Amino acid sequence: MNVHVPLLFWTICLPPGVDNGHTEGHSDIVRILVNVCNLEAQDDHKISPLFVAAQYGQGECLELLINAGANVNTQADDLATPLLIASQEGHQACVDLLLDHGADPNMACSNDWPQFPIHAAAEFGHVRLIEVTDRTCDRGEGMVSPLYVAIHSDQTSSVELLLNEGYSPDAQDYEDPLGFPSPLSMALYHTSTKPCSESIKLLLAAGATLNAEEWTHALATDRTDLLELILDYRWIPRPEAFTKNFSAPHHHGKMVFKLQEMRELICVALGQVDFASCWLSVLLKKGLEPSLLLHPHM
Known part of the structure; x- marks a missing residue:
């Protein structure tokens, strides 16, 4: 490694305002070093100076490195990119700067499961990153919707942004390794002992x-x-509606239960008789036809 490269790494890591005996700040040092260093030099984890600048939110240093020709799509040992790390750390200005200079938001950044920068961005609500990401991560086979990450992190604003951008509320059936078959099931699990979250409503x-x-x-x-x-x-539609190819998606401003959803409701209800004193009156008041519940257990 070039003798100047460790100094470049160290200088970028310094937080703004650190007194190095230079009143002009460390960005001026980086401005000098980019002309004498190998910008693509990496440490033992294949991390480059540009990656470090994105990680620490050093926007001015990041811009100097980019303008000097450093690779904005460099990847560390674990496949993490500068765009991913800037998103994880919540450095919106660095995210914007990287995107402006060709950072690829659709580059896989994990060996574990297809994780893109948008999954990190979902923790912070980076609207622009949501807009530029390939939508295959929403429903593609083997993918994981960023909705899961937003709900897991309790980032209601990210959930709302993703849904407004057209991301499916059902995402994909992805129980492994997340353990939940849908974003809604994850949201319900996280609020099982608390009042219903805003994410559930969304x-x-x-x-x-x-x-x-x-x-x-x-x-x-x-x-x-x-x-x-x-x-x-x-x-809740009347039972006869399902025998007439009922297709009205809304009724009085509400979405209509699908036939399969009603079947699932009845099956679960018949298996939860111990709690019938709680749910029965609620369902009947909302229009559930009592005959649907005729069953020996009831």
Whole structure:
């Protein structure tokens, strides 16, 4: 490694305002070093000076390195890119600078599962990064929707941004390694002992599908707040509607339950008789036909 390169790494890592005996600050030192250093030199983890500048949010140093020709798509040993690390650390100015100079938002940045910078951005609500990312990460096979990351991090603003940009509230069925078949099931798990989160409301408003796991969260409990919330967003049609190829997606401003969602509801309800004193009255008041619940266990 060039003798000047360690100095370049060290100088970039210094936080702004550190007194090095130079009143002009360390960016002037970097301005000199970029002319005598190998800009693509890497440490033992294949981390370059530009990567370090993005990681520490050193926007001025980052711009100097970019203008000097440093590779904005360099990757560390673990495949992390400057765009990923800047997003993880919440350095929006560095994210914008990297994108302006050709950083690829669709470059895989993890060996574990296809993780893109947008997954890190979902923790901070970087609107621009959401707009420039290839949408295959939303529904593509083997992919993980950034909605999962936003919900896991309890970033309601990111959930709202992603849904507004057209990301599916159902995402893809991806239980391994996340352990949840849908963003809604993850949101329900994280609020199982707390009041319903804003993320749940956003997902329901966007039309998230209710399967057996989601209905279990709503019915296998002595709480009725989640069930009542679901029914604030959905309308229960009459049974005969399903025999007439009923296709109206909305009724009085509410989304209509799909046939499969109603089937899942009834199946879960019949398996949760112990809690019927809680959920039965709520469902009947909202228009559930009692005959649907005729079953020996009831």
